[in-house]
Amino acid sequence: MASATGIAAARRRRRTAVALLVGPAVVLVSGALLIPTINLLVQSFLVPSGYGQVSYHFTIANYTSALTDPTYLKLALYSFGLGALAAIACLVLGYPVAYFISFRLTRGRNIALFLVVVSLFTSYLVRLYAWYTILGEHGVINDALIRLGVISTPLMFLLFSRWAVLTAFVNIFLPYTILMLTSSMQNIRKDLLENARDLGASPLRTFSRIVLPLSMTGAIGALVYTFILTSGDYITPALLGGTQSTAIANVVSDQFLALGNRPEGAAISFMMLAVFFVVYLGLTRLERFKGF
């Protein structure tokens, strides 16, 4: 009996300690994310009455227009498509680099990883500005091509196009992808790859049967992360996309900053979150993938 109450008391003490230690973090996340999110959810069911005002009547009209407005649907399709393309491009471009760093480099390995971390922490905004000065009408590429006599008038499709946005996305999210892949490749033993080679497996087969399945967690993490953060990005399209490549995220940010129809913006952003959640669930189920 005495020991039973002792254990119960110890458990209570443990719980109190956790509550005291984790409490401030919970308060912070509740105050700055949970409560604002619930509030936004409520807003998304209210009637907008113009110029940033709402009237407190329940409606689902914001959601029906978010789901049926052809402009929104077109922009959403474009954004999610571009996000998916960016995520896949990062994975395809990143795998060889991660493989090389993990299995071919020995002395240079830490330096290579360090460079990846450095580029990871290289300002998002500055990299967007960099592409702006490279791809712009009077940018580095156009200027060089004109000087070389290849073209006589600047190529306008370089900047303010979906390709400019995609280039910047790949540039920014490739380091994340490489890092996530190398960290999941840490668990692959090198002799496994050597055995496969000795037993006559082609490099492609070794990759698809061993490396790919064993680094699946990293690959999926990178895909989800890149997809969510690129298709939710409103700054890159605003700087590099031009009027032809507005993203659904720009519609949301405009509803909050310019037009002032917050309920509509809130409804669209909850629909975006729903897409993110579905993609996350779908991709994490792939984790059990065992290779081709």
Added chain:
Amino acid sequence: MLIYTILVFVFLFAPIAIVILFSFNKTASLTFPFHGFSLRWYRAVFSSPTYQSAILASLRVGVITVLVVMLVGTLAALGLSRYQIRGNAALRSSILIPAALPGLFIGTALLTLFVQVHIPLSLWTVTAGHLVYILPYFFLVASSRLQRFDFLMEESAHDLGAGPWATFRRVTLPLIAPSLIAGALVAFSLSWDEVFITNFTIGAQNTLPLVIYSTVKQSVDPSVNAVSTLLLAGSLIFIVAIRRFLVDVQS
């Protein structure tokens, strides 16, 4: 494969190199050839009141964010690594969730609440956004060390007569300090560069990234390159400084 890897690194770093190079250009041109070395654009930045106050604002937000996140995040990491209770996983993911959300979402949610309860937008509302977005990153870096921490050492200290505070200060803190410093530096870099949430929570006083963002939308000249280089330096100095904590940062 070596050549391919080198090409990828060139792709990652060339744009930045070009920005830095032209920040030292003698003329207002942003294209090759490079006309000669000069610091005139840096002088332009440092003599501009807009940039001056933006740098100070970013420093202020960054320092407050780091201090609060360090305190809150260290406590949470300690609590969740030392004790195993039911609900541990749920608490952990509720702290980590803001890192997986686009800044757009956090920013609009905060803005809506601030407008509704009549909190005027200022550097404080900016800081609120930074806190919730950066906490998960600090928490991850701090926990990565604590997960390999042997809590029996604390018990030994206790058995040898040390109180809880002495145990923490003499045993736990020295062992986890490197990862806390690494986490603090990561936190500052993230705050120094944040624009997605800040764009919604900003009041009359702009931070440095916001000034760059609104300038680029209008017109560009090498002073933007100079201030971008300062922004880069602000985050990269710290990352280079934590090179020896690289293992922690990676995980």
